[in-house]
Amino acid sequence: MELREIEIFLALAEELHFGRTADRLHVTPARVSQAIKKQERVIGAELFKRTSRNVQLTPIGKQLRDGLADGYRQIQEALAAAAAAGQGMIGELHIGYATAWCGNLIVAATDTFRTRHPDCQVHIYESPMLDPLGPLRDGSRDLQLIELPIDEPDIVNGPVLFSEPRALVVPADHPFAELETVSMEDLADAPLITITGQPQYFLDLHYPRRTPNGRRIPRGPSTTAWQEVLALVGAGKGVSPTSARAAQYYSRPDIVYVPFRDAPPVEYGLLWSATGNIPKVRAFVQTVLETAAVRTAAAGGGSAAPKSP
Known part of the structure; x- marks a missing residue:
């Protein structure tokens, strides 16, 4: 019995319907019927009882199903593992x-x-x-x-x-905290807390040195950890830009996230x-x-x- 014939037998044993089995295996119902008849000739006994209304396994069909199922599953698992290895998926x-x-x-x-x-x-x-x-x-x-x-x-x-939209993290008692939005120009009016360890072009975009109108942006402390950025802002050492979504994950009583109205997204x-x-x-x-x-x-x-x- 070929592997495809075993697959057809096991699928029909599960579906108990020639049409559904054919759809599941992408073959015609005639192909399913031919395969089952061939298996029955080889075994010398009926595997299924067919009527116009239903399909049922015979006792020999149930015995064959139970004997083949585990072996077929092991073959499929071995083939899948070999395919994964061949495709580098291990x-x-x-x-x-x-x-x-x-x-x-x-x-x-x-x-x-x-x-x-x-x-x-x-x-x-x-x-x-x-x-x-x-x-x-x-x-x-x-x-x-x-x-x-x-x-x-x-x-x-x-x-x-x-x-994500950009926001400015500011101390809770800072005048910016009372605003609905801030502008990139507002960065000239507060020390900017920055990070280190990133490429310079990255820092120039996220922590600019001048506003769009050319005003100098004062520098505050610099750090290498996000929680330290929040601690410095909360201590009143300056402000820092971030994604507006940070407010959902990193809320603190000593800081406020104010949306930018004119900054590019992150x-x-x-x-x-x-x-x-x-x-x-x-x-x-x-x-x-x-x-x-x-x-x-x-x-x-x-x-x-x-x-x-």
Whole structure:
């Protein structure tokens, strides 16, 4: 009995309907009937009782079903494992993320990916603000979902997954805290708390030195950790720009998030090493794209839809 014939027999034993079995296996009902008749000739006994109203397994059919089911399952699992190995879908993936909302997307995508590729273990990490590209370069991360822009010759920029409005984190007792919105020009009127460890072009976009009208933006303290940024703002040492969504995850009684009315949005995208474009990385990127698209659709549009590489 050939593998395809076993598949047809087991499917009919489950469906007990020639039409449904044919649809499930993408064959014609005649093909199903021919396969079963051939099996019955080889065995020398009926496997199914057919009437105009129903199909039932005979006792010998039940015996054959029970004897074949486990073996067929093992064959399918072995074939799937071999296919996964051949496609590079085994081993481990190490995924980094920059913020809590990026982490939520990565976790959701990982759940889907693990279902599709159970032989590939996925590990998730929060990315450091200090040298976020280092883990990609030393091989300890395969992918990162972080804020853009990143323009490095050894790093591949994948798709932009979403963007978020920008806000300014200010001390709760600061005059800005009473405003409904702030302007980029307002940055000239308060020390700007910045971070270190990022490329200069990244810092120039997120922590500019001058306003759009050319006014100098004073510098406050600099740090390498997001919680330290919030602590410095809460202590009245200055203000700092961020995604407006941070207010949902990092609320404190000593700070206020005030939306910008004229700042560009914060974009988030996937990055990987130029030497790490392997099948399982590409498969995970596709899974994240699908997950982000579903979330965007569920939100009724919302943030920018993901764009394929």
